[in-house]
Amino acid sequence: MNLHSSWKLGTVALASVALLAACGSKAADNKAKDKTINVAEASNLPSMDISKATDVVSGKTLNNTNEGLLKFGKNSSLHPAVAKSWTVSKDGKTYTYKLRQSKWSNGDPVTAQDFVYSWRRTVSPKTASQYAYLFDSIENAKSISSGKMAPSTLGIKALDKYTVQVKLAHAQSYFNELVANPEFYPQNQRVVEKYGKQYGTTSSAMVYNGPFKLTGWTGTNDTWTMVKNKSYWNAKSVKLNKVKFWTVKDNQTALSQYQTGKLDTMTLSSTQVKQYKNNPDYVLRPTASTFYIEMNEKKDPIFKNVKARQAISAAIDRDQFVNKVLADGSTAAKGLVPTKMQYQDGKDFASVAYQSGTVSYDLTKAKKLWQEALKESGQSSLSLNLLSDDTPAGKLTTEFLQDQLQKLPGLKITNQNLPFKTRLARSEEGNFDLVVTAWGADYPDASSFLDLFAKGNSLNNGKWSNSEYDDLVNKADVTDATDKKARFNDMVQADQLINQQAGVVPLYQQANGQLVKSNVKGIIYFPTGAQWDYSQAYLTK
């Protein structure tokens, strides 16, 4: 080997070392440079069809890849999106939205007609949308979805290319909160018709007008990526290039991947919450859902007696349950309506409505009330079955409740944990004594909960009924529909009444614990509907 070639060899060796070193450091901050975050998802993405999607993953993906007239921000605040401004008529029945000039990812302009087309498509019974009921307040919607009128009669019109006018059957003060949900997004008729049955079943059989575009989704696979949408009207405010989703069904696997840096955020199981709640990466996400007990007044007339219902409510130590038994970040219910969902002048609805004593633990009082109720019903003892889901949380709930409720004199509880669909069928048939039910709000308004127990609602399985309550709900929905303050007060009173009367027994508000890497900032979370917005997220370092 001559000097020349050994020199050459040395250079190559040096260069390789340098290259290797570069690779090492590159791997570390590759993600920050690529502006990519990796998100764990517990289930698959089943649909991107705006009219048909029903689950959280679809909602979240639609919310980040598409955009409606308005959008949610932090604390469910409303922000202009495709609509740059809007007006509401005095009677609260006509909403007019002025659209900005914006584009679909295929270059088509997003026009008023896209909204008209989309809403008609969802309400049409042919589409068989499971969310058509959200449109019920719009003129003729109910008749259309039950097949009595043509979809073209729906109360939405394109006044011109960039003006949408919506006519409601009755004033609905939270209509804009509905409009911000993915079900109300526009759809590009040309694209829907081009793909026909395939529309929304893969990332390419779809068109996007939101901050990101979906790629790499075959319809059934376990990973998909949202990439920045350059034709989005506000693209310069979007800081991430990519959000990569990985379906990881096992929490322990997700945690290992989080710890090795493969994932930037993941949702913890309840046992993991116990271990990680003091970790600096830990974030608690309260959902707008309440778990409550429904008591079957038809099957067990004793529950027509307010004392019996109040006894059940007072016999349950909710704090002990959420802190010691469930311990997954969920909080004891303050009432039927969950906290951190609806605000008025900066005040949280549930905190305003909260009255101590209605949902607090008092065993002495409970025993006394129960004894009186038993006596008044002419019984000396009672055997009831308690129905719930067969999930780990469902089993913990029935075990805990059984122990607590059997402290009431003469009460024997048998637990029954069934698969969700079976449990639901039993609830609807009224084939239960006590059932643990969960309700999650579709939109951030207390009426989402309160309407359930008003007269004539078929989802009220316990059949509790109260005319004063019906009046309050009616006032909020009709008389005071255009007066935000009065309406808020009506609903506060209704919530207080159902809690005092123990029309249902609220147990806890569900929350999810998450880990988020400390260099990931700006993910927006709101507790209803699509829940997640990554458009403002960014990476530090």
Add this chain to the structure above:
Amino acid sequence: MAKYLAKRIFYLLLTLFIVITITFFLMKLLPGTPLTNQAKLSKSEIAVIYQQYGLDKPVWQQYLSYVWNALHGDFGTSFQFSDQSVSYLIGSRIGPSLQIGLQAMVVGVLAGITIGAIGAVRQNTWVDTTTTVISILGISIPSFVLAVLLQYFLGFKLQWFPIANWGGFMYTILPTLALAASPLAESARFMRTEMVDVLNSDYIELAKAKGMSKAKVIYHHALRNSLIPLITVVGPLAVGIMTGSMVVENIFSIPGIGEQFVKSVLTNDYPTIMGLTIVYSVMLMVVLLITDIIYGIVDPRIRITGGSN
């Protein structure tokens, strides 16, 4: 042989038809609806949607139209994956399940044969004890426990393999090992027992007496003859792996079909339940048919000659 095959295939189709019929009517007895948003829908809203899917018709009519469509290759669309056809759903997710299952079978059975044979040859020595212990462990440790252990030590701690997900051969190694334990143990135990029997038989004595080397005796006579009965257990084992891989698929985030099988039942996803029932039944029956055919080939005593049997 051809006559025998035709007869077996006829029975296979008949069985399949019976399975489809029973599953269809049992499935319709499940309480609840296939709608994912059922908890929020009123009865009249459900009725409107049911009409669109033809679910408002009497069950026997639904059955007939299902069979008719299935005969024309249309297995319906899934409810969980809205608008996704069931054949696409199964087709796109069955690959990884089959790959992991086959790899686990090959690794497990080959290793099992080796371990079992060694145990039999070195009967009643420490080697034999070790192989017995291995097979007992393989049977008694559930595959999901093994999966978690492998994932933690080889994936998380040592980082030799990816922890989870799907993306090339490296990703298949840990799930394959986790699933291979049970066929390994099963076939090792079977192999050892058979081989001990064979080694004690007269023709082995004769071969030894003729002066054949030990290696030749084991390889040519003992091993081959011990393998015959193993064929009968391999078939059911293979099907066991196909259906039992659900938990392992979840732990390693494999985009397979295992979970859909259970989830479709829990969510009343009727077309998916039917589609998967058909796929699994066909797999089981085909595996059993192949086993019988191979059995006939390797064991002349039960060779099928057609005509009367």
